[in-house]
Amino acid sequence: xxxxxxxxxxxxxxxxxxxxxxxxxxxxxxxxxxxxxxxxxxxxxxxxxxxxxxxxxxxxxxxxxxxxxxxxxxxxxxxxxxxxxxxxxxxxxxxxxxxxxxxxxxxxxxxxxxxxxxxxxxxxxxxxxxxxxxxxxxxxxxxxxxxxxxxxxxxxxxxxxxxxxxxxxxxxxxxxxxxxxxxxxxxxxxxxxxxxxxxxxxxxxxxxxxxxxxxxxxxxxxxxxxxxxxxxxxxxxxxxxxxxxxxxxxxxxxxxxxxxxxxxxxxxxxxxxxxxxxxxxxxxxxxxxxxxxxxxxxxxxxxxxxxxxxxxxxxxxxxxxxxxxxxxxxxxxxxxxxxxxxxxxxxxxxxxxxxxxxxxxxxxxxxxxxxxxxxxxxxxxxxxxxxxxxxxxxxxxxxxxxxxxxxxxxxxxxxxxxxxxxxxxxxxxxxxxxxxxxxxxxxxxxxxxxxxxxxxxxxxxxxxxxxxxxxxxxxxxxxxxxxxxxxxxxxxxxxxxxxxxxxxxxxxxxxxxxxxxxxxxxxxxxxxxxxxxxxxxxxxxxxxxxxxxxxxxxxxxxxxxxxxxxxxxxxxxxxxxxxxxxxxxxxxxxxxxxxxxxxxxx
Amino acid sequence: xxxxxxxxxxxxxxxxxxxxxxxxxxxxxxxxxxxxxxxxxxxxxxxxxxxxxxxxxxxxxxxxxxxxxxxxxxxxxxxxxxxxxxxxxxxxxxxxxxxxxxxxxxxxxxxxxxxxxxxxxxxxxxxxxxxxxxxxxxxxxxxxxxxxxxxxxxxxxxxxxxxxxxxxxxxxxxxxxxxxxxxxxxxxxxxxxxxxxxxxxxxxxxxxxxxxxxxxxxxxxxxxxxxxxxxxxxxxxxxxxxxxxxxxxxxxxxxxxxxxxxxxxxxxxxxxxxxxxxxxxxxxxxxxxxxxxxxxxxxxxxxxxxxxxxxxxxxxxxxxxxxxxxxxxxxxxxxxxxxxxxxxxxxxxxxxxxxxxxxxxxxxxxxxxxxxxxxxxxxxx
Numbered sequence: 009x010x011x012x013x014x015x016x017x018x019x020x021x022x023x024x025x026x027x028x029x030x031x032x033x034x035x036x037x038x039x040x041x042x043x044x045x046x047x048x049x050x051x052x053x054x055x056x057x058x059x060x061x062x063x064x065x066x067x068x069x070x071x072x073x074x075x076x077x078x079x080x081x082x083x084x085x086x087x088x089x090x091x092x093x094x095x096x097x098x099x100x101x102x103x104x105x106x107x108x109x110x111x112x113x114x115x116x117x118x119x120x121x122x123x124x125x126x127x128x129x130x131x132x133x134x135x136x137x138x139x140x141x142x143x144x145x146x147x148x149x150x151x152x153x154x155x156x157x158x159x160x161x162x163x164x165x166x167x168x169x170x171x172x173x174x175x176x177x178x179x180x181x182x183x184x185x186x187x188x189x190x191x192x193x194x195x196x197x198x199x200x201x202x203x204x205x206x207x208x209x210x211x212x213x214x215x216x217x218x219x220x221x222x223x224x225x226x227x228x229x230x231x232x233x234x235x236x237x238x239x240x241x242x243x244x245x246x247x248x249x250x251x252x253x254x255x256x257x258x259x260x261x262x263x264x265x266x267x268x269x270x271x272x273x274x275x276x277x278x279x280x281x282x283x284x285x286x287x288x289x290x291x292x293x294x295x296x297x298x299x300x301x302x303x304x305x306x307x308x309x310x311x312x313x314x315x316x317x318x319x320x321x322x323x324x325x326x327x328x329x330x331x332x333x334x335x336x337x338x339x340x341x342x343x344x345x346x347x348x349x350x351x352x353x354x355x356x357x358x359x360x361x362x363x364x365x366x367x368x369x370x371x372x373x374x375x376x377x378x379x380x381x382x383x384x385x386x387x388x389x390x391x392x393x394x395x396x397x398x399x400x401x402x403x404x405x406x407x408x409x410x411x412x413x414x415x416x417x418x419x420x421x422x423x424x425x426x427x428x429x430x431x432x433x434x435x436x437x438x439x440x441x442x443x444x445x446x447x448x449x450x451x452x453x454x455x456x457x458x459x460x461x462x463x464x465x466x467x468x469x470x471x472x473x474x475x476x477x478x479x480x481x482x483x484x485x486x487x488x489x490x491x492x493x494x495x496x497x498x499x500x501x502x503x504x505x506x507x508x509x510x511x512x513x514x515x516x517x518x519x520x521x522x523x524x525x526x527x528x529x530x531x532x533x534x535x536x537x538x539x540x541x542x543x544x545x546x547x548x549x550x551x552x553x554x555x556x557x558x559x560x561x562x563x564x565x566x567x568x569x570x571x572x573x574x575x576x577x578x579x580x581x582x583x584x585x586x587x588x589x590x591x592x593x594x595x596x597x598x599x600x601x602x603x604x605x606x607x608x609x610x
Numbered sequence: 611x612x613x614x615x616x617x618x619x620x621x622x623x624x625x626x627x628x629x630x631x632x633x634x635x636x637x638x639x640x641x642x643x644x645x646x647x648x649x650x651x652x653x654x655x656x657x658x659x660x661x662x663x664x665x666x667x668x669x670x671x672x673x674x675x676x677x678x679x680x681x682x683x684x685x686x687x688x689x690x691x692x693x694x695x696x697x698x699x700x701x702x703x704x705x706x707x708x709x710x711x712x713x714x715x716x717x718x719x720x721x722x723x724x725x726x727x728x729x730x731x732x733x734x735x736x737x738x739x740x741x742x743x744x745x746x747x748x749x750x751x752x753x754x755x756x757x758x759x760x761x762x763x764x765x766x767x768x769x770x771x772x773x774x775x776x777x778x779x780x781x782x783x784x785x786x787x788x789x790x791x792x793x794x795x796x797x798x799x800x801x802x803x804x805x806x807x808x809x810x811x812x813x814x815x816x817x818x819x820x821x822x823x824x825x826x827x828x829x830x831x832x833x834x835x836x837x838x839x840x841x842x843x844x845x846x847x848x849x850x851x852x853x854x855x856x857x858x859x860x861x862x863x864x865x866x867x868x869x870x871x872x873x874x875x876x877x878x879x880x881x882x883x884x885x886x887x888x889x890x891x892x893x894x895x896x897x898x899x900x901x902x903x904x905x906x907x908x909x910x911x912x913x914x915x916x917x918x919x920x921x922x923x924x925x926x927x928x929x930x931x932x933x934x935x936x937x938x939x940x941x942x943x944x945x946x947x948x949x950x951x952x953x954x955x956x957x958x959x960x961x962x963x964x965x966x967x968x969x970x971x972x973x974x975x976x977x978x979x980x981x982x983x984x985x986x987x988x989x990x991x
Contacts (some may be wrong), residue, residue, distance in 0.1 A: 562978040570882040574795035582983040
């Protein structure tokens with residue numbers, strides 16, 4: 009049974025965080041009766057708990073929707089959800105590559121923001137047809153006409169036809185669906201061409217192995233077909249395939265233009281690479297589809313199980329997570345202080361945060377994360393260059409010729425009244441002023457070149473507080489520059505703690521050393537003996553403080569046979585101890601390893 | 611629920627300790643956060659009716675230790691006190707070493723009341739002395755003066771109640787080492803067999819908390835503890851529990867049962883009990899108690915939790931954990947199960963070992979929480 013491809017539309021929704029992307033997806037599912045109202049949970053595509061709690065979409069999801077148009081024709085839509093945050097650019101580009109078009113949702117009360125632009129450019133890079141959608145017009149402060157002007161003037165996208173909707177109330181959402189039919193092209197592939205299916209997502213199912221999500225670009229795929237992965241030549245037999253509505257629905261075949269899932273008893277998670285092309289063993293395609301631009305990890309940190317026996321569990325969890333998040337990279341790391349773990353690379357801080365939380369929640373691991381670091385280029389006097397993602401591994405100072413650090417082009421969109429303070433902030437963060445662009449009468453884009461390490465150190469929070477939450481940030485890597493950098497070591501009880509080492513600019517080293525030492529003093533509880541904390545650069549101590557010894561912690565009395573209070577206190581103390589890591593003889597709580605990041609240096 | 615539970619209680623002859631809470635005081639002290647109410651004659655009368663009802667669920671003539679605590683049990687008037695003792699008396703057994711303790715305040719130690727206690731078989735008295743500094747007594751909002759302590763103890767000895775304990779507080783606001791030494795000299799002169807020492811803790815819902823009184827630092831408390839220990843050991847007292855000192859053989863038999871993790875029945879508002887593996891707490895509302903609502907919460911203690919409690923309680927005692935008792939109670943060899951934790955704590959000098967026991971060292975006693983938490987780190991429940 010062949011399907012009419014002119015009635016298929018594959019599209020994504022892209023937006024700045026909080027502009028209503030997931031809410032619009034919900035309304036579309038509801039309006040098309042894809043999901044009955046009573047089954048509706050708010051934001052149904054966000055099925056990770058973490059996603060719903062934080063109001064962000066992290067993982068992709070693809071849903072097939074049937075829609076009867078105003079002209080009484082039946083259409084099949086494949087809606088592929090995308091994450092909204094800057095860290096997840098890579099995932100956005102993955103879902104976009106599986107589509108012909110995208111809805112660009114813009115909040116009518118906020119207008120264009122930094123990530124709106126970033127996502128839009130990705131869509132344009134992927135040759136997608138972009139339909140602007142102006143959302144939240146029900147809010148009193150909405151100004152849809154102004155936003156239309158802005159879209160046309162700032163991003164040069166025609167917007168007179170843009171649906172003006174309220175995803176929350178459902179107002180005009182039908183216009184969006186009609187616009188999808190009218191403006192987004194139908195897929196073009198042919199069923200009788202050799203199979204080319206783009207893998208855009210995958211996950212691990214403990215009963216069926218790896219499940220892959222594909223967009224069939226050319227050809228046709230049936231149950232029992234022998235498939236070949238073009239990057240490594242591995243062959244599997246298709247056991248089941250189908251679509252999601254969002255429930256899994258099994259089908260006999262998938263044809264060019266369709267989006268669906270494949271189960272082929274794939275046991276080895278390493279065989280599957282998102283961005284790879286699936287073809288048939290018998291009638292293979294001559295070349296794979298263009299893959300994705302592989303994103304570079306920008307931020308690294310060490311992840312260690314609190315309990316060293318859990319190392320293999322952590323490895324397993326990372327293997328499984330990386331299956332549908334190929335941007336996560338990791339390799340084994342050994343720390344003197346923390347034992348065996350992994351050095352992990354992330355696209356950004358939020359990505360790092362999300363992975364840590366998913367590991368803890370979904371895989372029930374108790375982790376210690378070291379402070380994040382960027383990748384430094386260390387040029388040695390012998391001409392060798394090392395890419396360094398772990399500050400504790402910085403070679404001996406004598407052997408170093410120079411160190412370069414990554415710089416980014418940071419675009420900060422802000423109401424004009426905050427430009428002054430934000431420029432000061434960028435200056436403070438060693439930023440180099442590049443440009444100041446007017447978006448309209450009230451908003452500006454501030455462009456700075458800035459060390460990435462400064463962005464991961466407390467920048468985002470400050471940006472928000474300096475601008476009362478109005479400024480938004482986007483950044484892209486521009487290259488490496490030489491900086492006067494030194495390694496700041498921390499010694500606990502005279503022992504160097506590798507996991508607490510950081511690389512900092514020489515000018516701020518003294519200040520940070522002192523802040524870090526006193527912060528650690530606050531975080532590390534009193535021990536059974538006095539513990540000196542020292543901060544040092546190249547063996548020279550620049551700051552010192554002491555954690556006092558506990559002299560007494562015994563409870564005097566068990567009140568009239570009531571032991572519950574005493575017991576609760578002890579249980580709390582026990583739990584606290586469990587979450588601590590013994591470094592030498594000092595018990596250090598997990599937060600200490602993040603102290604480097606969160607310290608307030610005002 | 612009550613009835614069913616009690617059916618099991620009565621089958622168990624193991625329970626032979628009874629605690630009775632009398633939640634009334636003629637005056638509220640500034641540091642106290644126990645369940646207590648200002649004395650009102652009619653409420654006490656209703657309380658006594660309820661108490662008798664609550665006790666009717668239990669078997670008579672079986673308890674070998676009875677402890678009447680409070681509050682201030684002796685704040686009751688003569689007739690009420692008589693009634694209370696008549697009710698309670700039916701529960702004591704005929705053992706030779708039967709112990710019957712009553713808590714009291716120095717100002718209540720009149721000949722009249724002492725004779726009444728004696729008549730009803732009370733053979734141990736615990737007096738809330740706190741300090742010998744009259745100024746400090748006022749700050750604590752106590753009703754007595756030091757002279758009342760001297761006279762009270764004289765009278766007790768005169769009627770033949772020699773098993774006397776006093777409760778002492780230290781680490782009082784602005785208290786100096788010299789003040790404590792003066793206190794200690796005074797207490798030693800009283801020539802009594804048992805003294806309990808408690809550092810002041812500023813608890814929630816107390817006048818001290820409201821007035822933001824600060825307890826002394828842990829360092830100072832630690833030094834004072836050491837001072838007390840030294841002085842008392844030099845004068846024939848033996849520290850058998852963290853806060854309790856006594857002359858040879860004069861331990862509180864009733865309190866020993868708590869620390870030995872034995873079962874006990876608790877009666878009265880806010881009282882706690884532990885029977886047949888179940889810990890329970892009575893409602894601390896006097897209104898509800900008078901209405902006849904007794905047990906408010908019950909919790910079955912799992913095997914592992916029992917182990918935790920046992921360790922927590924036994925390590926408070928100088929004699930520590932007796933290995934063969936542990937084996938017979940839990941079917942587990944204590945030294946095997948906790949070998950690595952014990953090794954670590956021994957290395958740090960906090961635990962010591964004899965042929966038949968593991969106990970906390972002199973050095974470790976002030977860090978008991980750390981010791982218990984470390985020892986039971988992998989004991990989950």
